[in-house]
Amino acid sequence: QDTAKKAEAAEGPVTDAALSTDARAGSRLGLGRVATPDEVAAWDIDVRPDGKGLPVGKGTVSDGETIFAEQCASCHGDFGEGRDRWPQLAGGFDTLTRDRPVKTVGSYWPYLSTVYDYVHRAMPFGNARSLSNDDVYALTAYVLYLNDIETDEDFELSNENFTAVTMPNAGTFVPDDRAEEQHYKDDADPCMTDCKPGPVKITMHAQVLDVTPEGGGDESGPAGGSVD
Amino acid sequence: QDTAKKAEAAEGPVTDAALSTDARAGSRLGLGRVATPDEVAAWDIDVRPDGKGLPVGKGTVSDGETIFAEQCASCHGDFGEGRDRWPQLAGGFDTLTRDRPVKTVGSYWPYLSTVYDYVHRAMPFGNARSLSNDDVYALTAYVLYLNDIETDEDFELSNENFTAVTMPNAGTFVPDDRAEEQHYKDDADPCMTDCKPGPVKITMHAQVLDVTPEGGGDESGPAGGSVD
Amino acid sequence: GAGLAVAAGTRTAAAEGDPKITELQDWNRYLGPGVDAAPYGLPSEFEKDVVRRDVPWLTADATSSVNFTPLHALDGIITPNGLCFERHHGGVAEIPPQDHRLMINGLVDRPMVFTMEDLYRFPRENRVYFLECAANTGMEWRGAQLNGCQYTHGMVHCVMYTGTPLRNLLNEAGLKSSGKWLLAEGADASAMTRSIPMEKALDDCLVAWKMNGEALRSEQGYPVRLVVPGWEGNMWVKWLRRLEVGDQPWEQREETSKYTDLLADGKARKFTFQMEVKSVITAPSPQAPVTHGKGRTVITGLAWSGNGTIRRVDVSLDGGRNWHAARIDPQSFPKAVHRFYYDFDWDGSELLLQSRAMDEKGFVQPTKEALRKVRGANSIYHNNGIQTWHLKTDGALENVEVS
């Protein structure tokens, strides 16, 4: 059998031709269709910190209080304190450096636009997109009020004055510099032998044993932590 | 960030160490345990053409006829002709070069040992390993009789005379020489352009259309072919 | 084939827009099932047609039969475990792993017995391999028969196996130098057996207990099967319970009555272990018609060879007169399927689609005519001929043979 010879005679491998195109200058494939203005309007609901995306509308703190009591308080509590494990929306100031930080709209969120955007797209949980623009302005105003960022019940939030609101924790977010952490810089050639002075000791055991439901262990909750 | 430098400093890739051992000379890992003679005897049921593996035993054609009628004929037919699509065990002589070859123990099988081995390990279908050694000798003798290889109803097959039987189609099996086929030798640099003289014509359409059960097509059976 | 000709890229929506966009959809408003709903997940209900299918009239009974992988609906190179075709000769054995044993006997220093727990202690490898039944495409020897890629080519699948090299087990028993062949035996109701040359057994065979990360499926031999890379699927003995070392082959039923390839002159090839270079266009194909009309069209398919990797796949639109190099997706492995693509603009005319693979050793997939010329039409096994799909103007496709 002349396999070797044949292999030689045959052409080289066909490389994975770069079929995909340069998105900034490529020629189009002619797939899909142009979206209509109504379609874009229906889905383009995002709101940015600079106010881009805010619809025309307005609502007061007291309007918001009414809606919140009806549609939000069952989960988030009358004062945004959070029932059971549903999210807490207010308070937690000065807890960010503590052992159990309480991250709320007031204590943590850097931008008000995120409140408008998120409540409008995802709340009330289980009946998303059911609120009018004015409802969302009112609820956003009320969440500011719950967090003492606005203290006047008659305060009216609108697309006009929206970007004038500054959030307490704005400006404390820093860029990703994990790659500069010292342990990464140190570890290019990690230790292999006798890396610790003496025998290693156990300093802590798992807090939640037998986490599997059928394990029959402690399922009441952990000492701390959260998945998000 | 000094990523490049670090990459340089780091050790090269750890190769996939050949952890597996040389089966002819390797050192043992010490796993598993030695099998007992009873265990080997219980499972070592295979029979080879040279008679290796045949147990002591015997059975006549007429013994076999009785068992076959009771335990085999419902599928394979009284004369090994095969009912419905169950396998045919006898006949088909001189069909191997025809359009629809009928491959049976008589027309095709090169070794009698395969009959003993297979019937013993797998038949009757649905109640395997229920036959005694003598039953299997008798059934094997009967299958020879159905194929006119033995013509005497009193013929007794046993471990003594087993290897003396020669099968009609013995010696027609040849080694695998597919790699030597001319089309493989020709095709080291296959044609890319104008490989056929004129426009290509359809010479045959699928015989069985809409084969999917819900297709509503012809499900009664194909023009030919088999999955094994 | 409900082909609908729409000029690509020029479609416009009514001015007010598509209601699927302008109207709020339920899934955008109401909550779906939670994370406790599906401990072991299943495909979407909208994919319920993507299943293994059998052809009842092919065999006397479903317990010794075959079903087929829906190749026309799949992509990439990994076959999901639930869609790996099944072939068994006594139904699916359902074996409690704690009751399973693997014995090695014959020409060894000491016969051995292993439990599954023992096997898990051997060094492991993970390897992606195709498994093709030697009878795949076997119905097509006499000409176009079954109208669907699932049926013509669906006895191939490709998964990642976890196991230990077979040689490691043989080493525990201590191979005698007279050992030239290995008999592998299953624990199912057919007690499936095949003879394997020792050279292959010591080369790249695995004794495997996982596929695609999880335990083998029962249909594929749970708790443990043999993996015989590049060789015909029947040898990959499932529910593996015994390995006997011998000095000659056993000439078992599956290597004499079956899995021998009858030639036109009445002779039959035996021990045709290796799977040859092969490819097929999986879509478009009879079960996957072109529904978008003319314009940009993706042809995709699979290519594989028991010799190792696929070096090249060509695609023809005109029944093999002219060929175009297809793009082979780079993430594949030796003796695994390779995914290929050929993107082109369909002008809406009738086409005869073919693919032709070449492997790393230079073997080129033959035409069916070339195969029949040397092998006749009675081989049943090892039909690796070039497949033709007839694409019609309405987008429907049919399995055909061509001049």
Added chain:
Amino acid sequence: GAGLAVAAGTRTAAAEGDPKITELQDWNRYLGPGVDAAPYGLPSEFEKDVVRRDVPWLTADATSSVNFTPLHALDGIITPNGLCFERHHGGVAEIPPQDHRLMINGLVDRPMVFTMEDLYRFPRENRVYFLECAANTGMEWRGAQLNGCQYTHGMVHCVMYTGTPLRNLLNEAGLKSSGKWLLAEGADASAMTRSIPMEKALDDCLVAWKMNGEALRSEQGYPVRLVVPGWEGNMWVKWLRRLEVGDQPWEQREETSKYTDLLADGKARKFTFQMEVKSVITAPSPQAPVTHGKGRTVITGLAWSGNGTIRRVDVSLDGGRNWHAARIDPQSFPKAVHRFYYDFDWDGSELLLQSRAMDEKGFVQPTKEALRKVRGANSIYHNNGIQTWHLKTDGALENVEVS
């Protein structure tokens, strides 16, 4: 942990032998189910414990929660689709593919709408990638918490995706040069959104509609999701319905309230997209005790990095005092998980098992202490610290922290 000390290789059976061998078993005698029994196959009933599991008290409701992949029971690098962990914020959206649309708007020459049929006509790629939730191992920042690898590390999976490069879609709309960021939005009840730098979008992101060969599972975004290789799972927007091009990030809820990493001084890192080098021993581990007693033991685990491939994994048996190079299984890919093994003879004494990965850029997995030193214990996200399992003399294991 029912560890049973049995001297390896010296076990003998009673003279008459093991009844599992000497007595005929039902599966060796009676037929099992046929090929029509399971059109879409499922794992053996003996594997019923290998499932995704959730921890009800972690969240208020199962519709905005997480379940975990049973890493301790898997091997190789492919996660079966049915076991890929789930994380969603409004339950699983169940969307008929014919009703799904993908829009591109913002800083493009023309806003576009694509149906699924349109997407299937783009050139395709198949790529194996890990997807890790940024909150994987997040419970462990304050010390050992959950007693099982499934819970501490089970928010990672690895499958082969089929889709088209995101840049191909953007090209159809025509990217304006002012476009620096991309907003990806889902069609589910949370209308999930994330901002993605354009450089990444044009690099290796895919718009994918298949996983492991078959359609995406609903839990993973059927009919179409974003694939953002090496970056945190939350960005891989599921049920993808819209891509907006902009000149700055959107500061959405999932990139401000969530997925920002609070440091000890009250500052928080934002846009921490990349997943760092990480590894974990998946077995033995608390849910996968050593049941065979002393002797030959297989340690196995996974390693991965958003930087690309894993160059090296070390294993320690003594809590990080001494390290041994593990064997990395060769069949893997950049930004996919890598499978490693370390085979050794266990003397039956207590051990502290650890693994430490190094990626192709030379980044080495840090200790938890090193991480806490710079990040504090409130980060929630991006805990890639070295995990310790305490192996006890009876073969049971526990999640511990060490000096």
